[in-house]
Amino acid sequence: MSTKTPALLVLEDGRTFRGEAFGAVGETFGEAVFTTGMTGYQETLTDPSYHRQIVTMTAPHVGNTGVNLEDDESAKIWVAGYVVRDPARISSNWRATGALNDRLADEGIVGIAGVDTRALTRHLRERGAMRAAVSSNGASAEEVLERVLASPQMAGADLVGDVTTPEPYVVNAEGPTRFRVAAIDLGIKRNTPRRMAARGIEVHVLPATSSPEELLARGADGVFFSNGPGDPATADTAVKLAQAALGEGLPTFGICFGNQVLGRALGFGTYKLVYGHRGINQPVIDRETGKVEITAHNHGFAVDAPRTGSAETEFGRAEVSHVCLNDDVVEGLNCLDRPAFSVQYHPEAAAGPHDADYLFDRFVKLMEGAA
Ligand SMILES: NC(=O)CC[C@H](N)C(=O)O
Numbered sequence: 001m002s003t004k005t006p007a008l009l010v011l012e013d014g015r016t017f018r019g020e021a022f023g024a025v026g027e028t029f030g031e032a033v034f035t036t037g038m039t040g041y042q043e044t045l046t047d048p049s050y051h052r053q054i055v056t057m058t059a060p061h062v063g064n065t066g067v068n069l070e071d072d073e074s075a076k077i078w079v080a081g082y083v084v085r086d087p088a089r090i091s092s093n094w095r096a097t098g099a100l101n102d103r104l105a106d107e108g109i110v111g112i113a114g115v116d117t118r119a120l121t122r123h124l125r126e127r128g129a130m131r132a133a134v135s136s137n138g139a140s141a142e143e144v145l146e147r148v149l150a151s152p153q154m155a156g157a158d159l160v161g162d163v164t165t166p167e168p169y170v171v172n173a174e175g176p177t178r179f180r181v182a183a184i185d186l187g188i189k190r191n192t193p194r195r196m197a198a199r200g201i202e203v204h205v206l207p208a209t210s211s212p213e214e215l216l217a218r219g220a221d222g223v224f225f226s227n228g229p230g231d232p233a234t235a236d237t238a239v240k241l242a243q244a245a246l247g248e249g250l251p252t253f254g255i256c257f258g259n260q261v262l263g264r265a266l267g268f269g270t271y272k273l274v275y276g277h278r279g280i281n282q283p284v285i286d287r288e289t290g291k292v293e294i295t296a297h298n299h300g301f302a303v304d305a306p307r308t309g310s311a312e313t314e315f316g317r318a319e320v321s322h323v324c325l326n327d328d329v330v331e332g333l334n335c336l337d338r339p340a341f342s343v344q345y346h347p348e349a350a351a352g353p354h355d356a357d358y359l360f361d362r363f364v365k366l367m368e369g370a371a
Pocket residue numbers: 049226227228229230231232255256257258298299300301302
């Protein structure tokens with residue numbers, strides 16, 4: 001007799017997938033999205049940008065290398081739920097300290113295995129990311145669907161307050177300190193301060209609730225806006241901080257949510273993509289150099305800015321610096337009259353390729369110019 005607990009994945013349009021419980025048994029709600037990364041599941045699970053999302057892995061076999069003490073991108077797992085096809089029965093890696101299934105269960109993360117993730121992904125690609133639940137507590141699909149329909153949408157979700165640090169903290173530079181950066185934590189991944197520290201930057205990570213005065217009082221050489229969960233249309237506090245940084249002429253850099261915040265600070269809008277970009281092999285072109293980078297993505301929203309020429313903003317001219325070659329979505333912004341730029345993708349990688357690491361050097365160059 002099988003000891004497996006049956007589980008359901010119920011989408012808000014009624015489509016239901018049956019499988020078995022993976023991780024904790026229970027019921028969880030969030031936006032169903034998919035990521036195409038073949039590796040890096042531990043980084044994905046612990047990326048705060050996935051807060052309130054039920055993440056489907058298109059990679060069919062998940063958990064092979066177990067979990068380790070080094071690859072977390074924050075203090076805990078943030079995904080609301082986890083959907084896999086075929087969990088590994090054995091963890092095999094020299095760094096592994098445990099099994100993925102146990103880690104999910106320990107942190108109370110409700111998942112489902114045995115799902116036809118190709119069918120699910122095709123459905124989400126056609127119909128768009130949508131609300132969903134994973135349930136393994138014995139409820140019927142009809143009951144779960146009712147609760148899914150009563151759960152909050154991702155559009156309009158203000159989630160930064162759930163993930164930001166309550167108190168400021170400092171990540172020391174490796175070697176001599178060359179610059180100090182104030183990093184606004186909208187859901188920051190650990191590897192970002194690390195990539196800066198490696199360049200002699202002392203990173204002061206500040207709560208998203210910081211006031212412009214508190215930000216400027218740090219006496220920083222540059223300001224950074226991190227990745228983070230939720231709808232950037234709700235990020236008014238961060239937008240004000242970005243406007244303060246732009247107003248002071250401070251070198252400013254943003255990643256992902258930080259790109260959306262800089263975009264809004266410049267007066268551009270943001271909008272929700274149908275199913276978003278999540279994975280570690282997305283081709284992006286740098287329009288200035290014509291170079292193509294293979295990049296890590298995790299975004300469901302994007303900036304709406306003109307693709308040709310530059311736009312006149314309150315802070316001078318700004319242009320779209322990078323676009324995604326798959327669908328022409330804006331992937332980067334550059335200010336021509338202020339030392340500020342941002343990208344929608346992840347130069348810090350973790351997981352993913354390091355093609356875009358040069359962007360941290362570009363930030364350093366801006367600070368050298370201002371020093
Ligand atoms: N990784 C991120 O910073 C994501 C930004 C935003 N929550 C989005 O989905 O687009």
